Amino acid sequence: MTSITIVRPDDWHIHLRDGEQLKDTVRDVSRYMGRAIIMPNLVPPATCTETALSYRDRIMAEKPQGNFKPLMVLYLTDKTTPEEIKKAKATGHIVAAKLYPAGATTNSDSGVTDVKNMYPVFKAMQEVGMLLLVHGEVTDSEIDIFDREKIFLDTVLTPVVADFPELKIVLEHITTQDAVKFVEAASDNVAATITAHHLLYNRNHMLVGGIRPHFYCLPILKRNIHQDALNKAATSGSKKFFLGTDSAPHMKDKKEAACGCAGSYTAHAAIELYAEAFDDSGAIDKLEAFASLNGPDFYNLPRNSDTITLVKEAWNVPESYSLGDDKVVPIRAGEQIQWQVK
């Protein structure tokens, strides 16, 4: 039996939703993660300090396991002010602000319509040391969905990186070789999260032999050369890449529908799925840096002080889990995962 002990990991990108669903998502994220960056795309979104802090209170009220700490994020809109950034940062609980191009993904309708309008806000973020987290896709209807990440990098992110060299930017849930190259070529202030499902799957898994809606997420799964590039980046030892699951639950009926929602659920087995991906690459020894060290180092936060132990021992994933009054179908539903936490 193979086993590995690593510093407790953190999840630098997760959706916990709200209301009835919170008890289930909080239970899952706090199984083994020490901290998590909580995405603010609620309905309505967490656009100001008060809404982000009251969301934090609702998460803590669900009594997360262990010493779990939620790190909150402000949802940027065209109306966000530099004053709001300073106020949020001063609370000590809000560590980043999220740029959703309006219409790019789930609950992004109130997002930013033109990045140029955000320059005073970015300037304030750079000054107070608040990180900018980016959903990196353009939304133009004539641009092919498989090209939207690359074109965002070329047309939107490149000028922002050049104009704000001291702003720390995380390109979230990267899905292409182009994004890997972009992050590698940028300064040390630019990093990226990579999901477990983009390491384990490519678009064939979603589309060959029938359409599998639980693999449908944004940015969409790409061809296998991109999957390979993501695995190389994650296992390269580069400090610029770290764990962000983008676990994004939607109710079963909303996924298995004529027009299914975007988002895949992985919080039931996050570190286990990453362990499998790293093991598949023959690089399980690189898991700790990616999952537990690079993230806190980039965010300028202390690394977790305790450890977890993973063993290579297969287990069966249930067909579904409860999600509030409903159900969520997780990645690997009804199949096996090769690793588990001891």
Ligand SMILES: NC(=O)N[C@@H](CC(=O)O)C(=O)O
């Ligand atoms: N990744 C997704 O496909 N969906 C996320 C939103 C996001 O992270 O883009 C969600 O909130 O459902």
Ligand SMILES: [Zn+2]
């Ligand atoms: Zn996103």
Ligand SMILES: [Zn+2]
């Ligand atoms: Zn997300």
